[in-house]
Amino acid sequence: MTRGKKIRVRAYSGHRAEERPICFWLEEKQVAIRKILRRWHEQKKDVGRGTESCFQVEGEDGQVYELCYHHKEHTWLLRRTLGCAWQQGSSLDRDEPRP
Secondary structure (H helix, E strand, O other), rough: OOEEEEEEEEOOOOOOOOOOOEEEEEEOOOEEEEEEEEEEEEEEEOOOOOOEEEEOOOOOOOOEEEEEEEOOOEEEEEEEEEEEHHHHOOOOOOOOOOO
Protein backbone atom coordinates (compact mmCIF):
# COMPACT_ATOMS: atom_id res chain seq x y z
CA MET A 1 0.00 0.00 0.00
CA THR A 2 1.17 3.50 -0.78
CA ARG A 3 2.20 5.52 2.22
CA GLY A 4 0.38 8.74 2.84
CA LYS A 5 -2.53 10.34 4.60
CA LYS A 6 -5.97 10.27 3.00
CA ILE A 7 -7.18 13.80 2.36
CA ARG A 8 -10.14 15.56 0.80
CA VAL A 9 -9.32 17.30 -2.49
CA ARG A 10 -11.31 19.47 -4.86
CA ALA A 11 -10.09 18.64 -8.35
CA TYR A 12 -10.65 19.92 -11.86
CA SER A 13 -12.28 17.26 -14.01
CA GLY A 14 -12.01 17.95 -17.72
CA HIS A 15 -12.01 15.08 -20.19
CA ARG A 16 -10.68 12.87 -17.35
CA ALA A 17 -11.97 12.59 -13.80
CA GLU A 18 -9.76 14.10 -11.10
CA GLU A 19 -7.49 15.66 -13.74
CA ARG A 20 -5.63 18.02 -11.39
CA PRO A 21 -6.04 19.26 -7.82
CA ILE A 22 -7.38 22.78 -7.16
CA CYS A 23 -7.35 22.77 -3.35
CA PHE A 24 -7.21 20.32 -0.45
CA TRP A 25 -7.90 20.18 3.27
CA LEU A 26 -5.41 19.57 6.07
CA GLU A 27 -7.61 18.81 9.05
CA GLU A 28 -10.03 21.79 8.95
CA LYS A 29 -7.71 24.12 7.01
CA GLN A 30 -8.30 24.55 3.27
CA VAL A 31 -5.14 25.00 1.19
CA ALA A 32 -5.60 26.48 -2.29
CA ILE A 33 -3.06 25.37 -4.87
CA ARG A 34 -1.08 28.26 -6.33
CA LYS A 35 0.91 26.25 -8.85
CA ILE A 36 1.52 22.68 -10.02
CA LEU A 37 5.29 22.31 -10.01
CA ARG A 38 5.51 18.75 -11.31
CA ARG A 39 3.22 15.90 -12.33
CA TRP A 40 3.86 12.24 -13.08
CA HIS A 41 2.13 8.85 -13.14
CA GLU A 42 3.13 5.77 -11.18
CA GLN A 43 2.15 2.22 -11.99
CA LYS A 44 1.69 0.24 -8.78
CA LYS A 45 3.77 -2.92 -8.92
CA ASP A 46 1.35 -5.16 -7.02
CA VAL A 47 -0.96 -7.05 -9.39
CA GLY A 48 -4.20 -5.17 -9.83
CA ARG A 49 -3.13 -2.11 -7.83
CA GLY A 50 -3.65 0.33 -10.72
CA THR A 51 -2.03 3.69 -11.27
CA GLU A 52 -1.58 6.94 -9.37
CA SER A 53 -1.42 10.45 -10.76
CA CYS A 54 1.04 12.40 -8.60
CA PHE A 55 1.48 16.14 -8.26
CA GLN A 56 4.06 18.30 -6.56
CA VAL A 57 2.17 21.50 -5.78
CA GLU A 58 2.77 24.85 -4.17
CA GLY A 59 0.04 25.85 -1.76
CA GLU A 60 -1.13 29.40 -1.09
CA ASP A 61 0.51 28.94 2.31
CA GLY A 62 3.94 28.82 0.61
CA GLN A 63 4.48 25.12 1.34
CA VAL A 64 5.23 22.44 -1.26
CA TYR A 65 3.17 19.25 -1.05
CA GLU A 66 3.17 15.91 -2.85
CA LEU A 67 -0.39 14.75 -3.61
CA CYS A 68 -1.37 11.52 -5.36
CA TYR A 69 -4.70 10.31 -6.74
CA HIS A 70 -5.19 6.54 -6.77
CA HIS A 71 -7.43 5.81 -9.75
CA LYS A 72 -8.63 2.35 -8.73
CA GLU A 73 -9.50 3.31 -5.15
CA HIS A 74 -10.68 6.86 -6.04
CA THR A 75 -8.73 8.35 -3.15
CA TRP A 76 -6.32 11.27 -2.73
CA LEU A 77 -3.25 10.98 -0.52
CA LEU A 78 -0.90 13.54 0.93
CA ARG A 79 2.40 11.73 0.61
CA ARG A 80 4.57 14.41 2.16
CA THR A 81 5.16 18.07 2.82
CA LEU A 82 8.44 19.24 1.31
CA GLY A 83 8.87 22.64 2.98
CA CYS A 84 8.75 26.22 1.75
CA ALA A 85 8.46 26.83 -1.99
CA TRP A 86 11.38 29.26 -2.08
CA GLN A 87 13.60 26.52 -0.62
CA GLN A 88 12.53 24.23 -3.47
CA GLY A 89 13.70 26.68 -6.13
CA SER A 90 10.18 27.63 -7.21
CA SER A 91 9.92 30.84 -9.17
CA LEU A 92 7.24 32.69 -7.26
CA ASP A 93 5.50 35.82 -8.35
CA ARG A 94 5.56 37.51 -4.96
CA ASP A 95 6.33 40.99 -3.78
CA GLU A 96 7.25 39.86 -0.29
CA PRO A 97 10.95 39.60 0.64
CA ARG A 98 12.51 36.20 1.10
CA PRO A 99 14.61 35.47 4.18
